[in-house]
Amino acid sequence: MGKVIGRLPVVYDPAARRVQVESSAEFVETQLLQRLDDLAHGQPLRLTLTVEPERKGRSTQQNRLMWALLTIMADAYNAGRTGGVTPEECYLDMLEKYGAKVDFLEVPAGALEILRRCYRLVHVVEILNNDRCTVKCTQGSSSFTTAEMKNLIDGIFDRLAEMGVNDPMVTAYWQEWKEP
Template structure:
């Protein structure tokens, strides 16, 4: 259970146990069920610290927060889920108007490396050819990392992830908050590109 509140009175010392007692007032009025479960325990751990307003999430942080929740729910790694999402909702790498392709061994190990890769992102195609060594090789499309996405691209990626989270019963932020987040992403994206121009 987590809540904000304030101390109602100063420290009080219990005369029998000689231990300090604190009285707090919660800002929430709906902790009854949680409290009922907690008070069954003989001993609880408490953390009291000054309240600070939480920084609002930016689009990238929100994306990774949802990736973590969905990966945990599906019992898969975050890099694997990130690669799946980029394959479904991401954008190909293009140089001089041409998509970039990569060829890897069409083996269990090759597939696993492609699925779990963190420093590059690739999407398999149906094209498999036999190499001069007699082994099979699959062609992959190179994908851009999400850190290069403009607002429309990042929005499509997050929308796809949000949709998949909802299918799994994972709570997501309201559309208005997501819209505000994407407006901030747009401002930051423009600023970054103006600085590098």
């Protein structure tokens, strides 16, 4: 796949069999045409047009709620003691349960920094002989759609209920989450 020059939001109208640039995308269209002019240097420029459905990524609000709930979950696992289970460990567990692709790799310990540039989360599972380790890697929820993120947050609420967490903040978050 070649380098993406830009993304232009459009709407397909099946009745008219036409694709129209969204009115809010006029600025993006102008920028894209300017970039194409710069690349073309006054000559025809061959391009490949890729059409894909719009994908709405998770919202900032969803992300904040997820981390607040994961912090409450870790605190519940630790029963008020310091140390123990971290919100990040809860995050990895919930990601694995709710659809994030997880890779387990055996690598030299020196390769951890390279992995951290390729994966969103890299967690050392086991230290092995000869300066090697087993790691658990995932892209994280940043690649989730709003629907996938909703499923993850619903799952976190379910896990907190299963754990018997009776925290007024969880109740408040739940009420706010379920509002239409």
